Amino acid sequence: MASSIAANKAELLAIANAVATEKMIDKSIVIEALEEAIQRAARARYGAENDIRAKLDTQTGDLRLWRVVEVVENVEDYFKQVDLKQADKLQKGAVVGDFIVDPLPAVDLGRIDAQSAKQVIFQKVRDAERERQFEEFKDRTGEIITGVVKSVEFGHVVVDLGRAEGVIRRDQQIPREVVRGGDRVRALIMKVQRENRGPQILLSRAHPDFMKKLFAQEVPEIYDGVIEIKAAARDPGSRAKIGVISHDSSIDPVGACVGMKGSRVQAVVQEMQGEKIDIIPWSEDTATFIVNALQPATVSRVVIDEEEGRIEVVVPDDQLSLAIGRRGQNVRLASQLTGRGIDIMTEAESSEKRQKEFVERSEMFQQELDVDETLAQLLVAEGFSELEEVA
Template sequence: MATAISANKAELIAIANSVASEKMIDKAIVIEAMEDAIERAAKNRYGVENDIRAKLDPQTGDLRLWRVVEVVEAVDDYFKQIDLKGAQKIQKDAKVGDFIVDPLPPIEFGRIQAQASKQIIFQKVRDAERERQYEEFKDRQGEIITGVVKRVEFGHVVVDLGRAEGVIRRDAQIPREVVRVGDRVRSLILKVVRETRGPQIFLSRAHPDFMKKLFAQEVPEIYDGIIEIKAAARDPGSRAKIGVISHDSSIDPVGACVGMKGSRVQAVVQEMQGEKIDIIPWSEDTATFVVNALQPANVARVVIDEEDDRIEVVVPDDMLSLAIGRRGQNVRLASQLTGKAIDILTETDSSEKRQQEFVANSEMFQNELDVDETLAQLLVAEGFSALEEVAYVEIDELASIEGFDDDLASELQSRAAEALERREEANREARRALGVEDDLATMPYLTEAMLVTLGKAGIKTLDDLADLATDELVAKKRAEPRRRGDGPAAPQREQDKGGVLGEYGLTEEQGNEIIMAARAHWFDDEPVATDADASGSAGEEDAVAESKQ
């Protein structure tokens, strides 16, 4: 019997060592799993109501099994309690209130108990392995890793990473790339998510950061931080653009990335399945960077609209197709690279657009300011495009225009102010005709024109306004670049609906202030304790106290 016990001890330790080594987890976790399995088996043998503990020595394999019981005067629960007399037979100095250890004899494992214990140990080890995998990969997000394709399921590629599995989802793959089971693939660790079935490691070969990391591996200057990739944009499998800058004036960032006879960039291109890469010098000047980003097209002029976060680029007529690119690819990548919406116009279109704006603004000044055509055109030529600009500009700036004097400047400002007042009154009448309440006119930042827009959107009361979120009120409408065939007056294609007042350029802070002001009346009905109420209440309490005495 002693030999059998000794063999069992050696076998337990051997199993623990083998599992810990194979699964690459701490041996103590395996020992703990075994102890848990033995405890459960012992409870099945002696009763699940017992508080049974097991201790397995990780060195010798010695197993101790005991039951913890509380010493009481009168026993209510025979499984977890023991009287003082019985306790002193086990432990002489036992007293009421103590918890003592009642040793149990070793148990024999039958087939069912052995199978149940095996399942418990496997589950514990599996949980520990999953936790190890998560801890190993959670801080590696953004790294490139190499793995072997294990299987392809519904278009998603499952990759064996050695100690874990990752998945390249269909939208994270390079289009038209064919991978087979057993192929070695490099990919970017995009995200690691902890889940009950184990960590989910999402990989990508289509993300712009994958290209950045490949360049860092091929270009030592990028790895060392001498050259920095400031921006990257990809149309996976087709074309990509990167903006690079050198922190050492003696090193050309574009040349370093291209390498001798293109060796460095070609290594990246091959890994990305022939994807063409444009390497562009990055510049802090937005206009310069946009010109570089639209290569190989030549750019004649760049106009930046800071309010709408949009850029208008004028190119020669014969460069339109090249600037836009096949299916809009070139301008789309340039837009992603710069983070700006880019509007491509030919010089002819730009000239027509400017002419249309010039005529429209001249007619507006003629009608609103009651001036002749020559004076109106002179204002437009000097850069004035709105009544507000004329009404609120410094009078010296108006008077400095050739042919103007202080009297004319003062008269123009007076007429502009009157025209704005007429426009405001017309908007006020239109707002009231729409049924927009006067209370909305007291809200900060809202003009009568804005109130008309709100009324057309069905927002006519303070409650209607208060129910809006900030984005629903002031979010700007984004526009896609114009495409081939669009004329100069073609409308922008909106990417999202934007806020009701998105066209007026209100900031998010202003939107918050408007909505909070609209919600203020919700709290007007709540009772507010005044000093008089407080003193009156205190006096009543004193009177009640005196009457009781």
Template sequence: MATGVTANRAELIAIANSVASEKMIDKGIVIEAMEDAIQRAARTRYGQEMDIRAKLDPNNGDLRLWRVVEVVEEVDDLYKQVDVAGAQKLQKGAVVGDYLVDPLPPIEFGRIQAQAAKQTIFQKVRDAERERQYEEFKDRAGEIITGVVKRVEFGHIVVDLGRAEGVIRRDAQIPREVVRVNDRIRSLILKVVRENRGPQIFLSRAHPDFMKKLFAQEVPEIYDGIIEIKAAARDPGSRAKIGVISHDSSIDPVGACVGMKGSRVQAVVQEMQGEKIDIIPWSPDIATFVVNALQPANVSRVLIDEEEERIEVVVPDDMLSLAIGRRGQNVRLASQLTAKAIDIMTETDSSEKRQQEFVTRTETFQNELDVDETLAQLLVAEGFTELEEVAYVELDELAAIEGFDEDLAQELQSRAAEAIERREQANREARQALGVEDAVAELPHLTEEMLVTLGKAGLKTLDDIADLATDELIEKKRAEPRRRNEDAPKRPEHKGGVLGSYGLTEEQGNEIIMAARAHWFADDEQPVADVAEEASEA
């Protein structure tokens, strides 16, 4: 490249064409790099303070070199300014404020200048190449690409993608997969990140979308949109589950994905190093989908807790280990597939749990309503679980229970209301004993029981509440599955918000916190409601 700067005109253009073609970048970028290198060399020759410009004709190689000077009344900078008298030598009629071109003679490049020019051109070309790589791959996230393993560094696989390099990090690889240099490898483009040293193209073979894209390549119905993969979950290198649905009633989605004698699914299995794949019919009914997702285990009953976003699944006693799977794999994949937390219980456990709940609720009604065991059991059997349900249910619904009449229903509701008031009074006294301010008790949506919980957590003033983020206040705790293999890796404990067990919505949590912050803006001219609304939007 050093000879390129001192070469004749034809050679300069030939070099520019060659570099542009080899690096697959615009020829204009190479010409611009050459011009920049010539300008740097000229400043070294004539002075760094000068505003020197160079122009290389991309067609014939003609080179023009000049400096730009400003016409001023009194010269302060000899390198960039000229007075009116001196300006007349460069251009007749020049006036103050004009910028003039002062042609410079061509320069001879020595060894140092040639080396500097070479580095400048190389840097410009490298920058342009990196930008071209980024522009080429930035919109290709989610595609499958084939490359050649270039090297393995610290467990990460560097893949030659032809015009760029990608990396498969250790956590994005299929465990125990043996990869050698020069092996051809397929992977998913996970994301493309612009960095100073060039675009970082992150690839993955462990992501569920990699499996989805492989099925799209092997199953024409998926590629055409007739069959859709609604959900996917993977334990890379071991087992996977996909939920599929057909938009054409005449086509079986599971059969189409399996293929003749399993040919289609086997092609995907081989690419994923023998990973076993369960193909499951997807259903909009979450209970049905959970039953399908837990295959091959049989499910007796599914109980859905919509508030907690948890699903309790009851299986026969002899199916427990099969439903959970080795190290909890089957239930874990089913949970990922359905995006719900799943608890597995046996028939025996479920029966014991229901019996215990029946006894506990019966005792609660006996003690709080001051009724005999038979009447309390009757209420529980009819589906009543809390005092609030008894107190606020329609009177006709309560009186319609066999053996009840309107007078008994009214008496039960009266006693339930009194019990609730006694409980509120006890919580109020407990809250005051904890030192929770009355101003906190006036915040919306908070009950005395919630205030006691806040007090126990050390949140006793408006400022204490105002300093919280919404999720710190109301986010629900994600409980661990009740059945867990001791060898399975344990997830980090998620404690949730202080009031996470009370079922408050995000909107209610925002209202509580903004009401607590209202006193911060009490002296402002802007209404508090407006400030709260702006903060909520932010």
């Protein structure tokens, strides 16, 4: 791009073409950047006060330079105004108030100008490139993408996605998973946002949707929509649960997700660093679904408290620790999966709680309604719990 901008026309167009092809952006953007660079250089040459325009012919490479001047009675600004006498030389029949063109000889851009021209072009190209990246990725949220780890900075993994780069923040990684530069890695595109330094592509390996998408890749029936994953919950790197339902009665949703000898689920488990996955039949009925969700523990009964939005699950004494799971993991995942708060208690605790409620309510009726103990207990036994209900 040295001093021959004016001299070598073909070269200018060749540069524009090469940059456009390499960066995969529109050639017109590069031409515009060149024109802007030339205008800057010409202002530096003829004085920055001039209103200078440049036009590059995309076919021939011809460069036209001109300044725009206004025709006035009395010239005050010699850079942007001309009187009628001068105007007539430039354009026959020009009248006051016209804006006319004063052609300038094409400047031979020196070294300095070439440098500033280069900067303008790079800046324009960079902006266009960022815009293209954003356009390319903005509709791809929720997809799984494969990239190569570029670097790991402060625990965040920077991934090269080919024509852009994404980042897996620390909280979106699978705990204890070790990745190094050069590793190939799959992740879910969580969100794409515009930022000054280019689009931010946020990736995740810990999101429940990452697991759902992996299943869709392994299980053709999910991809085809015959089986649907209704809910998913994860404790990344440790355990996960998914609720599945089949829209075709002849296909068993759990069996299809597990695959022959567990081949399908195993492929997902490996990708998720050995995370154990419970595959659970989904059910419209909350109670049934909760019993399923608490697998592998067996449940005696489920009491749903609609008002509180909480659910009491009663389990046999020997099943309590299994139902709760290590550090409460099993009940926590079941709760995430069903979207309900779950309280787990043993038969003994449950009957104790019932007993306590029974006594409290019958005492309340005795006091509030001024009835004897037998009648109060009878009301409670009949299922009354509030004064309003009795009224």
